[in-house]
Amino acid sequence: TFNGTWKVDRNENYEKFMEEMGINMVKRKLASHDNLKITVEQTGDKFHLKEVSTFRTxxxxxxxxxxxxxxxxxxxxxxxxxxxxxxxLxxxxTRKDNGKMLITTRKIIGDELVQCYCYEGVEAKRIFKRG
Ligand code: MYR
Structure with missing residues (x-):
């Protein structure tokens, strides 16, 4: 189950991914240390997520x-x-500004939640621990 609170622990290739997404360097630096925390509540096929980071809630x-x-x-x-x-998951x-596709997956591996991102052939991961 995905339910619970997940805190980002580490990233793989996330800066490259953000660069491909067109995020400028200053924002990439901030975003790679955004302390992202996601709280997931799944009820059947409905999900309620709370996303908290240094940028926003x-x-x-x-x-x-x-x-x-x-x-x-x-x-x-x-x-x-x-x-x-x-x-x-x-x-x-699809990005509304350029029509390009972003594919993402979330999977529990061991005691971690692994989120993969793929955009224009560039893949990244953010790995979360329960917290
Ligand atoms: C959710 O389930 O968290 C809401 C929907 C998520 C859509 C995909 C999120 C991609 C965010 C990419 C951020 C990377 C910054 C370049």
């Missing part, structure tokens, strides 16, 4: 398979949805 509601809008911390707007594939999102 936002609450997000979505239902598996249902398209919703999400604004990234820098204001970039995405639209897309999450589905469950086995034990993996898979998100397929």
């Amino acid at each position: 936002v609450e997000i509601d979505f239902t598996l398979g249902v398209t919703f809008n999400y604004s990234m911390a820098d204001g970039t707007e995405l639209t897309g949805s999450w589905v469950m594939e086995g034990d993996t 898979k998100g397929t999102f």
Whole structure:
């Protein structure tokens, strides 16, 4: 289960990913130390997420398979949805500004939540521990 509070522990290739996303260097530096914390409450196919970071606090509601809008911390707007594939949450999102796709997955591996991001062939991971 994804339920609970997850604190980012480490990143893999996240700065490269953000660079591909067009995030400037100053913001990339800040974003790689954003102390992201996500609280997940899943009830059936409905999710309520609280996202807390040095940038902001936002609450997000979505239902598996249902398209919703999400604004990234820098204001970039995405639209897309999450589905469950086995034990993996898979998100397929499109940037509203350029139409390009961002694929993301969340998976529990051991006692960690691993979120992968892929954009224009560049992959990154953020790895969270329960906290
Ligand atoms: C959620 O489940 O957390 C809400 C929807 C998330 C959509 C995908 C998030 C991608 C954020 C990428 C940030 C990278 C900054 C370049």
